[in-house]
Amino acid sequence: MSKGTLFDKVWDLHTVGTLTSGQTQLFIGLHLIHEVTSPQAFAMLRERGLKALFPERTIATVDHIVPTTNQARPFADNLAEEMMQALEQNCQENDIKFYNIGSGNQGIVHVIAPEQGLTQPGMTIACGDSHTSTHGAFGAIAFGIGTSQVRDVLASQTLALSKLKVRKIEVNGTLKPGVYAKDVILHVIRTLGVKGGVGYAYEYAGTTFTQMNMEERMTVCNMSIEGGARCGYINPDTVTYEYLKDKDFAPKGADWDKAVAWWESIRSDADAEYDDVVVFDAAQIPPTVTWGITPGQGIGVDQLVPTPEEIHEEDRFLAQEAYSYMDLIPGKPIQGTKVDVCFIGSCTNGRISDLREAAKVARGHHVAEGIKAFVVPGSERVKQEAEAEGLDKIFVEAGFEWREPGCSMCLAMNPDKLQGRQISASSSNRNFKGRQGSASGRTLLMSPAMVAAAAVKGKVFDVRELLLSR
Amino acid sequence: MVSEVKTVSGHGIPLVGNDIDTDRIIPARFLRCVTFDGLGEHAFADDRKAKKGNHPFDQPQYQGAKILVVNRNFGCGSSREHAPQAISKWGIQALVGESFAEIFFGNCVAIGIPCLTAEPAVVKQLQEILTTNPQTEMTVNLETMQLQCGDFSAPVAMGGGARNMFISGTWDACGQLVSHAEQVRMTAAKLPYINWS
Ligand code: SF4
Numbered sequence: 014m015s016k017g018t019l020f021d022k023v024w025d026l027h028t029v030g031t032l033t034s035g036q037t038q039l040f041i042g043l044h045l046i047h048e049v050t051s052p053q054a055f056a057m058l059r060e061r062g063l064k065a066l067f068p069e070r071t072i073a074t075v076d077h078i079v080p081t082t083n084q085a086r087p088f089a090d091n092l093a094e095e096m097m098q099a100l101e102q103n104c105q106e107n108d109i110k111f112y113n114i115g116s117g118n119q120g121i122v123h124v125i126a127p128e129q130g131l132t133q134p135g136m137t138i139a140c141g142d143s144h145t146s147t148h149g150a151f152g153a154i155a156f157g158i159g160t161s162q163v164r165d166v167l168a169s170q171t172l173a174l175s176k177l178k179v180r181k182i183e184v185n186g187t188l189k190p191g192v193y194a195k196d197v198i199l200h201v202i203r204t205l206g207v208k209g210g211v212g213y214a215y216e217y218a219g220t221t222f223t224q225m226n227m228e229e230r231m232t233v234c235n236m237s238i239e240g241g242a243r244c245g246y247i248n249p250d251t252v253t254y255e256y257l258k259d260k261d262f263a264p265k266g267a268d269w270d271k272a273v274a275w276w277e278s279i280r281s282d283a284d285a286e287y288d289d290v291v292v293f294d295a296a297q298i299p300p301t302v303t304w305g306i307t308p309g310q311g312i313g314v315d316q317l318v319p320t321p322e323e324i325h326e327e328d329r330f331l332a333q334e335a336y337s338y339m340d341l342i343p344g345k346p347i348q349g350t351k352v353d354v355c356f357i358g359s360c361t362n363g364r365i366s367d368l369r370e371a372a373k374v375a376r377g378h379h380v381a382e383g384i385k386a387f388v389v390p391g392s393e394r395v396k397q398e399a400e401a402e403g404l405d406k407i408f409v410e411a412g413f414e415w416r417e418p419g420c421s422m423c424l425a426m427n428p429d430k431l432q433g434r435q436i437s438a439s440s441s442n443r444n445f446k447g448r449q450g451s452a453s454g455r456t457l458l459m460s461p462a463m464v465a466a467a468a469v470k471g472k473v474f475d476v477r478e479l480l481l482s483r
Numbered sequence: 484m485v486s487e488v489k490t491v492s493g494h495g496i497p498l499v500g501n502d503i504d505t506d507r508i509i510p511a512r513f514l515r516c517v518t519f520d521g522l523g524e525h526a527f528a529d530d531r532k533a534k535k536g537n538h539p540f541d542q543p544q545y546q547g548a549k550i551l552v553v554n555r556n557f558g559c560g561s562s563r564e565h566a567p568q569a570i571s572k573w574g575i576q577a578l579v580g581e582s583f584a585e586i587f588f589g590n591c592v593a594i595g596i597p598c599l600t601a602e603p604a605v606v607k608q609l610q611e612i613l614t615t616n617p618q619t620e621m622t623v624n625l626e627t628m629q630l631q632c633g634d635f636s637a638p639v640a641m642g643g644g645a646r647n648m649f650i651s652g653t654w655d656a657c658g659q660l661v662s663h664a665e666q667v668r669m670t671a672a673k674l675p676y677i678n679w680s
Contacts, residue, residue: 026674027670027674029663029666029667030663032653032656032659032660033647033653033659034644034645034653034654034656035644035647036644036648038659038660038663038666038667040670040671040674042674042677049563050563050564052518057657061657063661066661066664090515092515092516093515095517096515096516096517099517133676135676141562142562143560143561143562143586157562158586159562159563159567159586159590160564160565160568160590161657162589162593164657165656165660168660168661169657169661170667171660171663171667172660173656173659173660175644207502207556207559208502208555208556208582208584211556211582211584211585212585238586241559241584241585264676267680268679268680271675271679272675275675275676307504307559327555328501330500330501331501331502424506424511425512426511426512426514426515443504443506446506446530447507448506450511450512452529453533
């Protein structure tokens with residue numbers, strides 16, 4: 014049993030009581046909703062004659078279905094339009110603030126809450142979306158929930174939950190040039206497995222994380238769920254406070270000092286006890302690429318696609334499935350694999366610093382012939398900031414398309430989709446079969462800088478070589 | 484509206500494979516909807532299409548099955564409740580597997596579908612029995628925590644909390660959560676960030 018960790022402290026502070034099932038009733042400090050997983054929840058609420066109990070603690074936006082080219086209403090896709098209208102109506106009926114397209118605040122739900130300062134240390138945060146773990150970067154306990162639980166939060170601002178164990182994932186040292194936060198988390202998942210985290214909250218600790226900025230921390234926490242952990246977090250520190258200061262919803266004036274003092278008090282104690290500890294060395298982490306159909310099937314960009322003999326026995330069945338689906342040959346280098354589509358965006362890597370790193374690689378190069386490459390900013394604010402810095406011009410000059418904000422081809426619920434057997438280099442978080450909109454489409458996950466490198470070379474390419482030649 | 488779930492009986496359906504994610508259970512294009520109705524026919528849509536009629540969900544011998552037997556880390560990936568909803572709308576009332584992804588498990592509890600775990604060898608044997616003899620009657624019993632499949636029986640497991648919720652009929656927590664509104668307000672009032680001043 015963990016003791017004295019941030020997880021324990023936040024859990025205890027938010028505990029309302031114990032339910033007859035033995036589960037904990039946990040107060041949820043911030044609830045985020047979007048168009049995909051909320052309509053049925055509102056319908057269930059209506060069925061029971063209920064309304065949102067704390068409407069001011071729920072924030073809505075629209076991200077999954079929005080087109081990234083023409084966003085005029087009504088949407089060309091009737092079903093998308095119907096979902097949009099349902100959200101607008103549900104928010105209105107329940108007095109919930111909705112950041113609609115064109116408000117200047119719309120974007121991927123896990124991008125907008127941090128950038129507005131809604132996400133704060135010590136909060137419990139829930140959203141009907143598994144990548145809610147992103148918000149743990151601030152030292153919040155944040156996790157994805159299903160639609161029935163969205164209903165529960167709306168109805169009671171609480172959830173029925175069982176406490177998780179806490180595993181400390183310590184990474185120490187400085188990352189080598191060309192190695193990014195994305196590589197760190199892909200490396201962790203590759204090592205611990207996609208179900209290694211089941212039953213755990215991950216606490217990311219060590220000097221590698223303390224050196225990271227908030228956006229890098231969000232990338233890491235974002236993919237906790239791909240390692241099976243329902244949530245991941247990093248203890249708040251001065252980097253967190255500097256990021257938050259003066260954000261729209263951050264405490265101001267005297268409240269700010271109170272807040273910082275409280276945030277300091279909820280950090281994991283120096284002598285905190287963990288259920289498990291795993292240690293990594295940052296210097297050992299290479300730019301990482303996935304070769305298979307789960308985020309755990311990753312290798313260093315300069316490595317060979319593993320042969321069945323190199324794979325743990327219980328993972329071989331899945332590896333066989335991956336070889337045939339991906340059409341990659343065991344024992345052959347991943348580098349040089351031709352790609353068709355390059356996607357930069359998503360809640361993992363669609364923030365301003367991601368776009369900056371990708372632009373650094375793209376600048377002065379041109380997207381290789383026959384490659385479709387596009388950049389989708391994570392939010393309206395990210396887009397605006399990028400344009401103010403001229404990143405859009407760099408991308409467009411290099412042959413990338415510059416789009417409107419949304420989830421886009423991360424899961425392809427909007428018109429952005431792979432076609433047939435196309436293979437994509439993607440800065441998103443999931444390479445599951447069919448994830449990017451074509452039932453036979455293929456995805457290679459990597460950092461945004463690596464996606465930019467793949468775009469200009471037309472194939473998987475070690476970004477370190479491009480950076481060295483600068 | 485909540486009812487006790489103590490046993491589930493019926494035919495079983497084997498689905499072999501580790502790490503079957505929710506994108507495979509219900510591909511994202513079917514999430515463009517505002518109700519869960521009609522999701523059943525799209526369960527495993529892409530896998531079924533790829534298998535051209537040879538997916539268990541299409542094979543005649545498994546039509547009407549109630550218990551789905553899966554392997555490791557079933558339901559990983561996206562938190563979409565559409566996944567258990569699709570499986571349940573197809574007709575499944577309980578799952579037995581080596582392990583389940585956490586959010587998927589929770590979503591199943593919330594809609595009254597128990598997910599029971601069993602040893603890998605047990606799951607393998609079950610899948611073999613159901614493959615060679617699809618008509619074998621199967622029962623999972625949450626009170627005795629045993630499963631029966633023809634002559635074969637084995638223990639199953641489930642986290643204590645969830646098991647109690649099924650047996651006592653409290654798996655739908657919503658009513659209980661709502662009834663504590665006063666305590667909820669008291670807890671909120673003690674949290675500094677609700678009102679810094
Ligand atoms: S960007 Fe992708 S992972 Fe993130 S919320 Fe959107 S669909 Fe989900």
